[in-house]
Amino acid sequence: MSERRGELIVLSGPSGAGKSTVIAELLSARRDIHFSVSFTTRQPRTGEADGVNYNFVSREEFERMIANHELLEYAEYVGNYYGTSLKVIRDKLDQGVDVLLDIEVQGAAKVKERCPEAVLIFLIPPSIEELSRRLHRRNTDPEETIQRRLEKAREECRESVHYDYLVVNDAVVTAAGEILSILEAERCRTPKRLHLTQGIVGTT
Ligand code: 5GP
Numbered sequence: 001m002s003e004r005r006g007e008l009i010v011l012s013g014p015s016g017a018g019k020s021t022v023i024a025e026l027l028s029a030r031r032d033i034h035f036s037v038s039f040t041t042r043q044p045r046t047g048e049a050d051g052v053n054y055n056f057v058s059r060e061e062f063e064r065m066i067a068n069h070e071l072l073e074y075a076e077y078v079g080n081y082y083g084t085s086l087k088v089i090r091d092k093l094d095q096g097v098d099v100l101l102d103i104e105v106q107g108a109a110k111v112k113e114r115c116p117e118a119v120l121i122f123l124i125p126p127s128i129e130e131l132s133r134r135l136h137r138r139n140t141d142p143e144e145t146i147q148r149r150l151e152k153a154r155e156e157c158r159e160s161v162h163y164d165y166l167v168v169n170d171a172v173v174t175a176a177g178e179i180l181s182i183l184e185a186e187r188c189r190t191p192k193r194l195h196l197t198q199g200i201v202g203t204t
Pocket of ligand 1 (some may be wrong): 013038073082107
């Protein structure tokens with residue numbers, strides 16, 4: 001077990017807000033962050049690899065994981081299950097490694113309930129029109145799914161009030177830069193640094 005416990009960082013935002021791109025930028029700047037690969041019952045999209053983007057599993061397998069309490073959180077989103085492995089996260093945090101979760105709003109609320117010290121960051125697109133453009137440009141989902149995702153995006157953005165930080169993804173580098181600043185500030189929080197004062201003020 002490491003002296004410093006890792007930071008649990010949750011990033012949410014509507015589909016098309018650019019989370020994956022921002023995460024890639026973040027991870028290239030902070031190679032010490034562990035990105036949690038979620039489990040999902042959704043079909044892989046073109047270019048997605050099992051164990052890299054997601055662990056793709058059947059509904060039966062996912063329900064077995066729920067029954068065995070193997071998930072830190074899970075949610076059903078647009079007809080599919082998504083969830084985070086409890087063991088992987090716990091091990092990494094105990095080793096002092098910061099862990100980044102890319103999860104939707106219901107899952108984020110459950111994480112905050114179970115781990116109140118988690119840092120919740122919400123990423124929004126600059127506008128709903130830009131979000132629609134991005135979802136169409138991605139060309140991976142049928143029109144009906146895109147419309148459901150846009151409606152879902154509106155609902156999700158209402159939940160952003162429950163997050164600690166809000167970041168607008170207009171330019172990826174700027175958004176990733178803001179998140180890096182947030183993480184830097186979180187590391188400086190007094191409760192996490194009180195031990196540094198011991199040599200100065202003594203331990204009465
Ligand atoms: P997508 O199908 O576009 O990859 O993801 C759909 C939504 O599921 C995204 O908002 C993403 O953040 C969320 N998601 C991905 N993994 C998890 C997870 O493990 N738990 C929860 N609750 N949501 C997840």
